[in-house]
C-alpha cells in the first residue's frame with residue numbers, strides 16, 4: 001500500500017499534469033479558432049483546413065481522455081482507492097505507478113485487458 005508521503009507525491013504530480021493538459025487544451029482550441037478565422041472561402045483551401053481541424057480534434061480527444069484519467073486518479077486518491085487494481089483489488093506496485101501514474105490496473109490485469117482489446121479489434 002502507498003504511504004501518505006507517496007500519496008502526496010502522486011497527488012502533486014497528477015495536479016501538475018492536469019494543469020498542463022488544461023493549458024494545452026486551451027492552446028489547441030485557440031489555435032483552431034485562429035485557423036477558422038483566417039479560413040479563406042475557397043474550396044481547395046477549405047479541405048486543408050478541415051484536415052487540420054481533424055488533427056486538432058484528435059489531439060483534443062487524446063488530451064481529454066488523459067485529463068479524465070487524471071481526474072479519476074485524483075478522485076481515487078481522495079477516497080482512498082488510488083493505487084489499487086480496479087479488476088482484482090490488489091495494490092499496484094509503486095514502481096508501476098511512477099511509470100504510469102494513472103494506472104487503473106495491475107500488470108497482470110492490464111495484460112489480460114490488452115489481449116482482449118486486441119482480439120476484439122481483430123474480429124471484423
Ligand SMILES: [Zn+2]
Nearest residue numbers: 085088106109
Ligand atoms: Zn489486477
